[in-house]
Amino acid sequence: MGADILVVEDEPAIQDLVAVNLLRAGYQVRKAFSAEEAQLEIKATLPDLILLDWMLPGMSGIDLARRLRLEPRTRDLPIIMLTARSGEVDKVVGLETGADDFVTKPFSPRELTARIQAVLRRRAPHAAEEASCVGGLQLDPRTHRVSAGAAELKLGPTEFRLLHFLMTHPERVHSRVQLLDQVWGDHVFVEERTVDVHIRRLRATLAQTGHDTLIQTVRGNGYRLSAKPKN
């Protein structure tokens, strides 16, 4: 599901225009007509990004941005400023508030979504996941490598994700349905038995180093990754 974006813009026409484009691009959109309204929205639920008009009645976008930067909870909230074509004042403000990007009106929908994507990618660079290690098996998501001692194992994408999940949730039994949800994704419709096949493929690869025994079958319940012996 797309990111949750809060659009703060007093001009209804522009707000609608932006909202429609964001929705079409697959984002979830919330709206606010003023900085005050925006604060309430943010207090309720932290959005993933704010599109903030810098000229607003009452508290200006600049003021809001400034306040958001002060609060720990909202300090890292990505902000994209919407500005009219302008000069010096904007520059001062922009540097001061530390907005993540600027989009100058008029802007194309394509430009807007491209910038949003860029900022989101930049801000949330999948917090460097740690490498896992279970029973002599090592898996590092950053390098996308699986190794057992000196030997390195080659896994397909699905087997990799499957092993990744198992290694980050070891010693627990996971039903086929749970595995499908976690590894394949909730919305995917796939036969339960498919899990078996991938478990088999995973085991076949792990067997190269004898680590296939880590994956245990729990009859009637599912599978479990465990460093302990089987019984």
Place this chain on the structure above:
Amino acid sequence: MGADILVVEDEPAIQDLVAVNLLRAGYQVRKAFSAEEAQLEIKATLPDLILLDWMLPGMSGIDLARRLRLEPRTRDLPIIMLTARSGEVDKVVGLETGADDFVTKPFSPRELTARIQAVLRRRAPHAAEEASCVGGLQLDPRTHRVSAGAAELKLGPTEFRLLHFLMTHPERVHSRVQLLDQVWGDHVFVEERTVDVHIRRLRATLAQTGHDTLIQTVRGNGYRLSAKPKN
């Protein structure tokens, strides 16, 4: 230690804000309120880069840039112009004077530092980073050279930046999107598959010395530069 940057800007507020952001980004900052003052600073110590406001009282930024280009000592000094206007004419004139880049107000702090880095990488004779070395391949940003043992390799600009990024972030998998952000830049609209083509071109060149195997494809995830065997 960061590069030494001279900020030439007559408006105190803007100068301060720029300075604060550059300091935060790890640069050393010197300030000048006029072109004349800037000349004295430069005469005293040659900075690594100049941020030059287009409009200055007395001698304009353009004039200063032009003069710097005439002196052998300052001919290769990187210059980034700050301008409020965005018209084509300005850019033409600016490029004529030999500015290395243009930053149009308003701009984000990130944009500014990104441009500075880009210009430094491209031009700076002494402020650049160190050479990298992976798996017998050497890349020196200062001399803009890539060599494998005795042999020297010729790369196009994009391939060079791509290899540079990979070599400074080895062993990690980078998705196409990440590579586009890092090597091409956030604001560029380019097809993801274009990365493939440049990877291929890079590999083709590296194949001259057998180093093409360093670049590994991680199916479904992206690419990785690694000294370890492919597997």
Place this chain on the structure above:
DNA sequence: CAAGTCTGTCACCAAGCTGTAACAGATCGG
């Protein structure tokens, strides 16, 4: 300005991966 270089895109092909079905084997309760 002309030749050459670099870039981004595309179409096509090869290779690898995936989900299913079908069958074989294993396990369990009685």
Place this chain on the structure above:
DNA sequence: CCGATCTGTTACAGCTTGGTGACAGACTTG
């Protein structure tokens, strides 16, 4: 020991992904 379930294994057709060569346009460079 038997039937009923559950799981392991295999083969395979279809799909997705990445590699490759060609090409037009932009950009350099002499």
